[in-house]
Amino acid sequence: MIVNEHCSIVSQREIAENIYELILHGELTSKMNEPGQFVHVKVASGYAPLLRRPLSIAHVNKENQEFTLIYRKDGRGTAILSSKKTSETVDILGPLGHGFPIEETKAGETAVLVGGGIGVPPLYELSKQLVKKGVNVKHVLGFQNHAAVFYEDKFKSFGSTYVTTVDGSHGTKGFVTDVMNELSFDTIYSCGPTAMLKAVEAGYATHKKVYVSLEERMGCGIGACFACVCHTADDPFGFSYKKVCTDGPVFKAGEVVL
């Protein structure tokens, strides 16, 4: 059930360089069931900017009717959002899309959660829900550099956590796939830049349970405008397609062309 609600800001703070954690209060929290779903955010009323911004849900607290968005201040829209203060409201449409299938990992099995940069946030709620059902979780989180790292301790509270940075200024120097090769697991859940998702998909092509969450420019976010379509892997040049906003953003690896 998709709802449009003006949610009040509980708190907003910068948790890493240009990375903001925004906690909102709203009744639509009760509809947020799948980790990996997103909300479509109107950062300002009027026409500047006109369209909504899709942001993934990082954490859900149903008891307090609060949910957390973590985003990077990267353009005009997110700059406006980052300037909002406690007690102001934000126009939210959601929850949208299909999230990560937690049912694919049984209690006692091990899941590795692989995130890159601003793809890390939805993995936090996913990890929480997996741990709750008795799954062992491991996290491999990649960032550009030390200044961009966030939520490392929070992830550590759920399971072993490996951080990589491109420049080696924190954790292991290199990419997430370098660390993954050292680990054993039953399921891969992944969210991050397309290059990272491609590397994960290629590195684990024969692995049965690999899930990737995609990012794409969106218009409506509800499946009507056909802005965020991608080809399906079994028909890469044909007419069959998936919409990232409603069929995804999470797909099984090999389902769509990255």
Add this chain to the structure above:
Amino acid sequence: MNRLETQLPGLNLKNPVMPASGCFGFGREFGGLYNLNDLGAIMIKATTVEPRFGNPTPRVAETAAGMLNAIGLQNPGIDGVMNNELPWLEQFDVPIIANVAGSTEEDYVEVAKRISTAANVQALELNISCPNVKTGGIAFGTIPEVAKSLTKKVKEVSVVPVYVKLSPNVTNIVEMAKAVEDGGADGLTMINTLLGMRLDLKTAKPILANKTGGLSGPAIKPVAIRMIHDVSQQVNIPIIGMGGIESAEDVIEFFYAGASAIAVGTANFVDPFVCPKIIKDLPELLDQLGFDHISECTGRSWN
């Protein structure tokens, strides 16, 4: 008295508010959000003979008070629309206006002939103005004689009234309108998007994979108002107006310009509940302005 009831060729509408083609898919997504029976009509996504995937992504780019799109007429083709989409829409008591597109006259004729026979299709909207496909589309919408000839051929095969969707990307919009009226059009829908481009600051290249796209949203409303104002005084067929509408006030402005009904496009992407909101707001606005019926507003800017 239903103050919003609107009669147009082939269309007996509860109200004159409908989602514009390409901004509402085939209704399924919005059907999960509100009762589609509330709408005056639905203009479904453009249908071509064969299925089309459309253009590569990125397909949308935001602009000041608007957006560019270059979807490229993605649709399941006439078979898919006839077998899956239109039957699904039959559960609603809403007239469907089928948007017909193609690359050749034969394409348009084939789609028009078949889709006009569907039980719930009560009018066609001839898409001679899509700026995002390599062949056809806009070519038919910029040369008066070509547009007239196409209108005539489609009129010969369609069993429902034919509205022609005009492109604003022309020097003389009145000339285009008169040409399709001569060709036998039962009505006009206007305007389609304005051709535009945006460049990326870092790469210096166009943001859209298609390079150019159609500009829509509040930014184009004054262009639409001007064109409807000019055309409505020169033709004897009704106009369904569109271009940046997002409120009941906008609707009345389009009626003043000369429209007899309106369509809402880009605003559906910003607020998916916008159409029922506008329909709900209209009676109170008519009260404020002192009108009994919305049809009294049509053409007041020049009449």
